[in-house]
Amino acid sequence: MTPAISVSELTKMFGDFTAVDHISFDVEQGEIFGFLGPNGAGKTTTTRMLTGISTPTEGSAHIMNHDIQRDSFAAKERMGVVTDLSNVYNDLSAWENLIFTGKLYGLGKAKREKKADELLDMFALQEVRSENVREFSGGMKRRLTIAMALINDADVLFLDEPTTGLDVQSVRTIRNLIRQLNEEGTTIFLTTHNMHEANELCTRIAIINQGRIGIIGTPEELKQAMEKTHSIEVIFENKESENLQMLESMKSVREVQRHGEKYRLYTTEPADALREVFETAQKHGKRLLSVNTLVPTLEDVFLELTGEKIVHRGKFQTAKGKKKRR
Template sequence: MYAIEALSLSKRFGDLQALSAIDFTVGEGETFGFLGPNGAGKTTTIRILTGITVPTDGTARIFGSDIVQDTIAARRQMGIVHETSNIYTDLSAWQNLMFTAELYHVSRKDREKRGIDLLELFGLSGRRDDRTRGFSKGMKRRLTLAMGLINHPRLLFLDEPTSGLDVQSNLIIRDVIRELNEQGVTVFLTTHNIEEANLTCDRVAIINQGRIAAVDTPERLKKTIQSVQSIEIAFDPTSPVRSGNLEQIALVSEVRKEGDKFRLITENPPAVLDEVMEYAHEHHLRVISVNTLGPTLEDVFIRLTGLDIRTKGVKTID
């Protein structure tokens, strides 16, 4: 049995086709990433899968239960963590957890033990009885995730779980996702952080303009564009180097300035490496570090989504 089955899902809002017959499945115990630019259809999809929005056409099943025909049975299997915090700021962390547990009909004995464990897991035990109004964004996000886990879900929906968070909260949430995966919990993750998906997910789907562009493991997706290879090089900071000068090197198709490094895109890294070192010698540049890199998941994302989705003024809905 699949944790999620999306079969020809479509959604129309007036004249706008937000989803166009998308198909994908998520295996039980899998961490599945759902990537796409703004307006691609990510949020619309997750709202359908969680029973908030009804599809115009198609079927969605959660552990075999139709999300439209058998919504209650489907939603009992899941926890939902939305991008925006849904905590009650006049209540304490503990009260928020217990209220959520009651909504899911978790027994008193189980919810109290579960609540203690979750506060400890997310580093919030010391703030258990404090009103959440004074919590930082990271603390609120961790509490929201704890609330999504209070009912021991088999499937957890995470909508941009680490967006805008501090490093500590980011690391805690990523560790929790890995622990949940080891326990057999299925995780459906939407994110704009492509590196996060690369490090966390067993498979990813890339959606663009309401259609699925690709579904596969991050590594297999990277292999589909082996032509996007590169050399990453850093020079002594005192050496003035311009991207335009590096673009003159033979076989370099593009140069990207990334922090204190330059990334030279090429189909022939060994040949370009010789040229780069010769360039550095001729211009009296001291090379600090150099690496050859294969394509990244971000390269796949850019290749599949194109540049047209960044056009200003396009009417979209996510």
């Protein structure tokens, strides 16, 4: 079967800063492919190249076998795009936004009206179809943006951080819609900085760091790495230096890091480690101020999987390290 997305050595430079660095991967039809990485990793830049908004410096991408550069019209016909910048018109109603988008795609009147009606149903916007979008909540606007991206019956849907900034209920609604769309046959390319979101939704996950793909794996592999990187944070009443040595001697602890007055203990067995922390402290007559178990972070998991550190690159940072406004 033709891959839904095929990427080869795709690269984007801004001046002499490499935002995306020779990435290659395929997404099969029917997948929800997660593109997971911290802020500044290159997710949006990649999405913009894959959807023909931005021209690659090097490399190529095909959407359903159409080269996004050489055959961009055919490629774009097969895709829907939801960027991180919402493209709804506040002065129009939900219905008008959908119809307007249908016109942009060149759909005939009957077809665009039928599709708009179906989408209002699917995205639970039928009741507010005639209301001005300006009055919509963030979640409603996001639903409408996704609906607009689907007016053309896209085979491949690109979603750039679709749940970022939404309330819990809206996040759940959007995730359910993504699943439903996928079950109905849409291939999904989803960027996120949220490891749990990627785990919950995706069939495969690429982790991107500083413009390079560190690893491509399944949610199962990611979960296993998460289980290995549980940690416990401990603060003692006294701040003596022998605390570190004492913690490092614990059997259930793999590694200890000190951050100021906090000690972070990495373990695969958080329950055992907790017990041992209390026993060890008591044995040495140390008083504990606080003990917290921490969920693994993307940084922890990435380090576990690749041996590399995640780097947070500032938004719009140039190669010289100056902040720039876009």
